[in-house]
Amino acid sequence: MLSRTDLRGRVPSAAELRATLPRAEMDVDAVLHLLRPVVEAVRDRGVDAVLEFTERFDRVRPDRVRVPAEELDKALRELDQPVRLALEESISRARRVHADQRRTDVTTQVVDGGTVTERWVPVARVGLYAPGGLAVYPSSVVMNVVPAQAAGVESLVVCSPAQAEFGGRPHPTILAACALLGVDEVWAVGGAQAVALLAYGGTDTDGAELTPVDMVTGPGNIYVTGAKRMLRGLVGIDSEAGPTEIAILADHTADPVHVAADLISQAEHDTLAASVLVTTSEELADAVDAELGRQVAATKHTERIGTALRGKQSGCVLVSDVDDGLKVVDAYAAEHLEIQTENAREVAARVRNAGAIFVGPYAPVSLGDYCAGSNHVLPTGGCARHSSGLSVQTFLRGIHVVDYSAEALREVADQVVALAHAEDLPAHGQAVTARFRR
Template sequence: MIQTLDLRGSHLTRAELLARVPRAQVDIGAAVSRVEPLIADVRERGSVALVDQAERFDGVRPSHVRIPPERIQDALTNLPPEVKRALLESINRVQQATAAQVPPERVTTLATGATVTQRWSPVSRVGLYVPGGKAVYPSSVVMNVVAAQVAGVEHIALASPAQREFSGEVHPTILAAAALLGITEVYAMGGAGAIAALAYGVADIELEPVDVITGPGNVFVAAAKRVVNGVVGIDAEAGTTEIVIIADATAVPDFVASDLISQAEHDEAAASVLITDSPDLAEAVRASLQRLVPVTGNRDRVVAALGGPQSAIILVDDSDMAVAVSNAYGPEHLELHTAHNATLVSQIRNAGAIFVGPYSPVSLGDYIAGSNHVLPTGGSARYTSGLGAYAFLRAQQIVEYSADALRDVQLPVVALAEAEQLPGHGDAVTIRFS
C-alpha cells in the first residue's frame, strides 16, 4: 500500500537528500503551453470565452458569470446552521491569528530632523481563487478573504468554477461563506480562464483587474499564475498537497495513519510521508493503514495516493536524521509525534506549518486552528511562506530630512556620488546650499 524508504546507516549530503525524498511529479512548465491559449482567449473574447471554457472543462454553460448579490444572500439563508456556526468560528479564529501578521508603523530617527518611517500598505484590489474540483472548499474562502481583509484590502473579487449540479453557478456553500465575510463580487469561472480574467479584467462583466491573485488550484491554475506573474502579484504556484509526520516509538499508530489518510484523500497525487526511527512504529502504522483505508470515505483516491511514488515510510537512524530529511523535504504540513517535540520544533527550518503533538492534526489547521491552510508545496517551504496578511502588504519607507539634517550628510553624499561617477546625484544636494 505504501513504500518503505530505508535511509538508516547512510550519510547523505543535502543534495543527495533532496534527490532521495519522495515527491509528487508536477510539471507546471509543461502545463504552461496548454493554458496560454486559454488566457489569450479570455483577453480577446471576455466573458464569452469564460462561458465556453466552463462548458468545456466544467460541463455547464453559466447563464451569468458574475453571481447576482441576491443569489449570494440566498445561499447564506439556506446554509445549514451547524456549518454556519463552524464557519463563523473559523473566521473568528483566523482573524485573531492573522492580526499578529500586520506590523505596526515604526519611525526611526537617525539624527535631529532625519527620519525614516517604515509602514506596510495594502494593495488596493485582490482576486481570490477557490477551487471546485474533487471537493468543496468554503474553508479556502475563509483563509483567503480573512488574510486580505485583515491586511486592509478594500476591494476583493472571488472566483470559483461553475458547478453543473447548481445550474452553472458557484457552489452555494462557497457563496454562503463569501456572504458571511461580506463579499459581494463573486464570479463563476475556474481554471486558467479565471486567473486570466482576474489579472487582465473583463470589461463586459465589469470585472476590473486585480493587483494580487491568491488561492490554491490544480496544475493548470498554477501554470496560469506563472504566466500572469509580473502583470499581477501571486502567492505561489501551488502543487498537490503533502504531509510529513515525524514520529517515534511513543506515537499512537492509529493517529499517524489517520493523518496520512486525511491528506491522501485530497488527490491521487497527494503525498503522505512518515519519517521515523522506530521500525516497530512503522509496522504498526502500516497495519493501521491496512485496517483504516478500506473503510475511509474516499478509499480509491487514498489507495492511489498512498501507493504512489510520492508517499513513503522513511526509516532513519535518529531524530537528528529525521529533522535533516524533513528540512530537505520542506513539507507543506509537518506533524510532530515524539517524546521531544519542543526540541524538534527548534530544529525545524523548512515547513509551511508545524503541528505539534498528538492532538494537533493537520485537519485542525485546515479548518479552525486559526492558522492559514494556504501553504507552500513541492519543497517551496524552503524559501517561501504560507498565505497571510503579509501577502497583501507592501513595505514602504517614508524619508523626511530637514535642511540641517541634509546639510550634515552633504559631504558623504557627494563623496559616494563621485565614487560612482554620478556627479548629478551630488549636485542635487549641493544646489540646495549654494
C-alpha cells in the same frame, strides 16, 4: 503500502536528501503552451472568451460571471446549520489569529532632521481563488478572505468554478461562506480563465464592469498555477501551489492509528498528494503499514487515497534517531509537518523548515485545515525553506517614506557624491549638490 528508504546509520547531505526524498512532481512549464491561448483570448475578448472556456471545461455556460447578491443570501439561508456553525467557528478563530499579524508604521530618526518611516499599506484590490475540483473548499475561502480583510484590503472578489449541478454558479457552500465573511463580489469562473479575467478585467454580460485586481491568491490545479506564473508581474501572486503534502516525524511513542489516519487525510485530496512518514521505529513503520491497509479500505475515496500512498511522492523514511529525523524533515520542508515524538514541543521548536507545524497527538493537520485558527494556504514542494504561508503580510506592502531637511541632506552630501562617483553615476551626486549652489 508505503515504499521505504532506510537512512539508519547515515544521513546524506542536504543536496542528496533533496534528490532522494519522495516528492510530488508538477511540471508547470509543460502546460504553459496550452494556457497561452486561453490567457490571450481572455485578454483580447474578455467575458465572451471566459464563458466559452467555461462551457468547454466545466460543461456549463453561466448567464453572467458575477453571482447576484440574492444568490449569496439564499445560499446562506439554506446552509445546513452544523456546517454554518462550523464555518462561523473557523472564521472566528482565524480572525483571532490573523488580527495579531497586522503591522504598525515605524519611524526611525536617522539624524536630526532626517527620518525614514516604514508605512504598511494594503493592496487595493485582491482576487481570491477557491478551487472546485475533486472537493468543495469553503475553508479556502475563509483562509484567503480573513487575512486580506485583517490587512485592510478594501476590495475583494472571490472566484470559484461554475458548477453544472448548480446552474452555472459556484457550489452553494462556497457562496454561503462568502456571505458569512461579508464578501459580496463572487465570480463564477475557474481555471486559467479565472486568473486571466482577474488580471485583465472585463465587462459582464449585463454591462457591469469586472474590475481587474492587483493580486491573486489561493490554491488551484496546475492550470491555475500556470496562469499565475504567466501573469505574475501584471498581478502579484502568493505562490505557485503544488500538490498537498504531509510529513510526520514520529518515534516509538506515536500511535500508529493516528499516524495512518493523518497520512490518509492528505492523500484524500488528490492522487498526486504526498504522505511521508519519517520515523526512528521500524516497529511503528510496520504498524502504520498495517493500519493503512485497514483504514484505506474503509474510506470513501479508497482508490484515490491508495494511488497517492503508493505513488513515488509518498513513502516511509527510517532514521537512527530524532536528530537525524529533524535533518530529514528540514531537507524535505513539508507543507504540513506533524511531530509525534517524546517531548514533541521541544522537538518542534528545533524545526527550521515547514509551512506549518502540528505538535503532539492532538494537533492533526485536519485541525489546521479548518479550525485551529492558523492558515492552511501553505508553501509546497520544498518552498517552506524560503517562503511562508498566506498571512496578513501577504496583502501588505512596506513603503519607505524619506523625509530630510536641508541641513540633514547637507551633512551627508559628500558621502552621497563619493558613492555616486564610485559607481560612475555622477549625475546622482549632482542631484544633491545642485541644491546647495545658490
